[in-house]
Amino acid sequence: MPDAPDASDVPGAPDAPGAVDAPGAPGAPGGRGTPAPPVILGDEPGSFPHAVLAERHPAIVRQVARDLPYDPARRRALDALLENCLKGSIEPLPADAHDHARWTAWDMDAHAGRSWFEVPWLWSESYFYRRLLDAVGYFAPGPWQGVDPFRPAKLADLDAPETDAELAALDALPPDGLAAALLHGSVWGNRADLGFRLSAPGAADRAEVPPLVADDSERLWSLLPPAGDATLCLVADNAGRELVPDLLLIAHLLTHGRVRRAVLHVKPHPYYVSDATPADVLDALRRLTGAGGTAARYGHALREALADGRLTLRAHPFSCAPLPYARMPEDLRADFAAATVTVLKGDLNYRRLVGDRRWPPTTPFADVTAYFPGPVAALRTLKSDVITGLAPATQAALDATEGDRWRTAGAHALIQVRH
Numbered sequence: 001m002p003d004a005p006d007a008s009d010v011p012g013a014p015d016a017p018g019a020v021d022a023p024g025a026p027g028a029p030g031g032r033g034t035p036a037p038p039v040i041l042g043d044e045p046g047s048f049p050h051a052v053l054a055e056r057h058p059a060i061v062r063q064v065a066r067d068l069p070y071d072p073a074r075r076r077a078l079d080a081l082l083e084n085c086l087k088g089s090i091e092p093l094p095a096d097a098h099d100h101a102r103w104t105a106w107d108m109d110a111h112a113g114r115s116w117f118e119v120p121w122l123w124s125e126s127y128f129y130r131r132l133l134d135a136v137g138y139f140a141p142g143p144w145q146g147v148d149p150f151r152p153a154k155l156a157d158l159d160a161p162e163t164d165a166e167l168a169a170l171d172a173l174p175p176d177g178l179a180a181a182l183l184h185g186s187v188w189g190n191r192a193d194l195g196f197r198l199s200a201p202g203a204a205d206r207a208e209v210p211p212l213v214a215d216d217s218e219r220l221w222s223l224l225p226p227a228g229d230a231t232l233c234l235v236a237d238n239a240g241r242e243l244v245p246d247l248l249l250i251a252h253l254l255t256h257g258r259v260r261r262a263v264l265h266v267k268p269h270p271y272y273v274s275d276a277t278p279a280d281v282l283d284a285l286r287r288l289t290g291a292g293g294t295a296a297r298y299g300h301a302l303r304e305a306l307a308d309g310r311l312t313l314r315a316h317p318f319s320c321a322p323l324p325y326a327r328m329p330e331d332l333r334a335d336f337a338a339a340t341v342t343v344l345k346g347d348l349n350y351r352r353l354v355g356d357r358r359w360p361p362t363t364p365f366a367d368v369t370a371y372f373p374g375p376v377a378a379l380r381t382l383k384s385d386v387i388t389g390l391a392p393a394t395q396a397a398l399d400a401t402e403g404d405r406w407r408t409a410g411a412h413a414l415i416q417v418r419h
């Protein structure tokens with residue numbers, strides 16, 4: 001379904017092509033004099049980004065074709081997309097596409113005609129999902145318009161029996177430990193489990209390298225004091241078993257007076273398989289209210305907060321942009337600027353926050369996020385090469401015990417905050 005134009009459709013908008021994405025360009029992440037290292041491409045066989053383009057994307061196309069009974073025309077379009085991604089070059093959107101101007105502002109002309117492997121990996125991954133939605137008829141008038149190709153996979157995840165146990169575990173948590181447990185549930189939910197058990201006291205101390213490689217949670221809590229007047233902006237990542245703990249955290253903060261107002265950003269259309277859309281928020285609320293106990297209470301509290309305006313849902317087009325947040329449009333910048341703190345969930349949001357670049361892992365997080373219009377927190381499990389803000393000893397211990405695997409395996413997570 002066509003989404004509303006955003007500020008980046010305007011020629012000369014601050015996120016105009018090339019404005020801040022070139023290494024070392026003024027305003028590029030890395031401000032305060034930190035030179036920006038190269039942007040990550042997908043052109044190195046054997047590298048993680050290359051494997052995503054060459055192996056994961058074909059698997060996603062095959063899964064979509066299996067999960068829904070698309071007609072022959074849709075199936076031919078999916079086959080053509082697969083062939084194009086692996087062997088062809090990037091084709092621009094048709095001139096009459098509803099979002100043609102937006103993608104033009106998002107560097108489409110600069111990348112058209114090149115191999116999918118040779119352009120910024122963030123860009124090619126994002127464009128892949130845009131083309132996949134075209135292939136399945138998501139935007140075109142007809143029977144498949146607005147049908148989420150990933151909905152079967154999302155529902156299977158949301159309805160997994162493990163979720164019942166995880167939600168029931170909420171009732172056993174001591175009241176004074178609930179906030180910390182929900183924060184950890186939100187972090188580890190990014191690995192697609194609620195993770196309450198992972199946050200069991202002592203677990204981190206026993207591990208050779210702690211599961212949390214950076215933990216600024218005290219700084220985050222200091223931004224949200226009890227009985228304060230805070231506005232929380234939470235930029236969600238995945239639906240299902242990540243969105244559920246995100247929603248529980250928001251409900252807890254609202255009902256305990258640590259947050260007066262919350263804004264939840266989700267994607268305007270299906271993206272990166274499991275990214276949350278407004279429809280997924282409704283599915284997750286249904287799951288909560290149907291669960292009983294604390295989960296149901298929080299589910300009902302969220303429905304009330306949506307209805308009376310204390311919780312606002314946003315689906316901004318830039319949430320599906322193939323660009324770093326340094327190029328966000330003015331209206332989104334104003335939204336984040338108005339928040340007491342903006343919490344960005346997940347790996348992709350982290351890549352977009354710090355810039356999808358080969359940062360030395362000890363590059364200060366505060367430096368690379370200095371451009372962000374207000375206090376910002378990243379809650380993320382590590383699932384791609386990008387990382388900043390590590391203490392030298394932590395990096396050394398990770399390298400020594402795990403080689404490069406710690407960057408992508410999702411076994412570690414971080415909570416990083418810049419005031």
Ligand SMILES: O=P(O)(O)OC[C@H]1O[C@](O)(CO)[C@@H](O)[C@@H]1O
Binds near residue numbers: 190237238346347349
């Ligand atoms: O859901 P998340 O945490 O944003 O993770 C998505 C990540 O998965 C990948 O698509 C492949 O690992 C990455 O490109 C991306 O950063």
